[in-house]
Amino acid sequence: MDQEKVIVIDFGGQYNQLVARRVRECNVYCEIYSYRTPIEQIRGMKPKGIILTGGPNSCYGEDSPTCSRELFELGIPVLGLCYGAQLMMHVLGGKVEKAPVREYGKIEVSVDTSSMLFADVQQKTICWMSHNDYISQIAPGFSIVAHTADCPVAAAQNPDRQLYAIQFHPEVLHTQEGTKMLYNFVRNVCGCTGTWRMDSFVEQSICEIREKVGGGKVLCALSGGVDSSVAAVMLAKAIGSQLTCVFVDHGLLRKNEGDEVEEVFGPNGPYELNFVRVNAQERFYGKLAGVSEPEQKRKIIGEEFIRVFEEEAKKIGAVDFLVQGTIYPDVVESGLGGESAVIKSHHNVGGLPDYVDFKEIIEPLRNLFKDEVRKAGLELGIPEKLVFRQPFPGPGLGIRIIGEVTADKVRIVQDADAIYREEIANAGLDRSIGQYFAALTNMRSVGVMGDERTYDYAVALRAVNTIDFMTAEAAEIPFEVLQKVMSRIINEVRGVNRVMYDLTSKPPGTIEFE
Ligand code: XMP
Secondary structure, eight states: OOOOEEEEEEOSOTTHHHHHHHHHHTTOEEEEEETTSOHHHHHHTOOSEEEEOOOSSOTTSTTOOOOOGGGGGSSSOEEEETHHHHHHHHHTTOEEEEEEEEEEEEEEEEEOTTSGGGTTOOSEEEEEEEEEEEEEEOOTTOEEEEEOSSOSOSEEEEGGGTEEEESSOTTSTTSTTHHHHHHIIIIIISOOOOOOOHHHHHHHHHHHHHHHHTTOOEEEEEOSSHHHHHHHHHHHHHHGGGEEEEEEEOSOSOTTHHHHHHHHHSTTSSSOSEEEEEEOHHHHHHHHTTOOOHHHHHHHHHHHHHHHHHHHHHHHOOOOEEEOOOOHHHHHHTTSSSSOOOOOOOTTTTTOOTTOOSSEEEOTTTTOOHHHHHHHHHHTTOOHHHHTOOOOOTTGGGGTBOSOOOHHHHHHHHHHHHHHHHHHHHTTOTTTSSEEEEEEEEEEEEEEETTEEEEEEEEEEEEEEOSSSSSBEEOOOOHHHHHHHHHHHHHHSTTEEEEEEOOOOBTTSOSSOO
């Protein structure tokens, strides 16, 4: 796509996707690349600006991630954040050392509002700091444009060379005017005009899909989740009846979800596409029998998906393309972009077997963050109910059942989850919580019900608030709502005698259990 863009060079910090998200909020397209990306490749991308992220290292360490001096000599504006700021100073002749006072948390920063970076920012503004090292001496040609009580260089600039360094994290929401600072950089310093808009993205994607597919046949893996639904509708609009959507009911969906998907995408729904529902529950349970290792479960589910599609494709005849609802965080988290460690192999990306029988894979949402997918969905006219559906992982309940998956465990988690969702909706909380679901722990414990001893499973309730799904906090659900859910689950779901609420944030936890 010939699009003005800013690139984020990833040094391994935890907020790196957030940087890209915030830049896109400024209507500027942004991609994340590893710090190992060769300088020629960076130049070749013709970015309007470069942002260096934070990272866990000390830039003066021997094996620390670094960048060449050339990066600052491309004539492209560069903004360094935290580690990126220190690295800029270090590489250009300043000095970075262990800070006498470590700064962590919300800290008042005094900024020089005459700097382009801080235009329209309050002179004293709250920012999020998290650093052990500090810039003790700025590089030649730079001037200091922000400081705190403990940090003499909270920001520095060399406007003639369009180089800017910020010690704090403008990308996190705790930095109250952070988005404004990033806006100032990408729109005013880099001169981006703001061409990244969902309406044009959708329009352009539809054209590109048409061109790419030509007269070919396309098979779409429809899961009923937001991502694959948006991808399917985009494809349906682009190529209509050349598209066949295969919906595999792997028996790991939420309660009644299979029928709900059929209602929307099936022959009685509003879209003109060929819809095939495959009831493959038994097949998946069979493959998963005796398997308890999370990555192995994910791989099995992913591979089985592909097998089922291959079989369907054979029935349909020659199929040229396979559509997947992969989104940008899947790409980055799978270690294919940026510097992130491989946390899990998202089955959409990592679990593809080598012998896929299709000409090519189409991933129309590959560059989008989740909230952008939703915006695209609304642009496409998909009903809000579907667009704002909670995220549901491809491997489904398979990763919400810790340990071996069995039909009975699926029943337990489906029933418990349905009760939980119903009560959350009754309490009016369904739109305000990011993601919530019930999971089945692999723990059984002793209880008493009536006069009988029980030895049953514990269900875990999870509810998180998150902006980007990369970090999350447990949601504060009123105790009486939790109690009601607990008592209904214990009473209505056979095989459960304990209900727990998961308080863990991400990190260190993940949102899903496996
Ligand atoms: P985690 O558990 O990684 O989840 O903190 C972050 C978000 O991603 C969803 N998720 C997945 N989505 N395929 C998907 O399409 C997957 O394999 C997968 N694993 C997790 C999860 O529901 C949450 O929204």
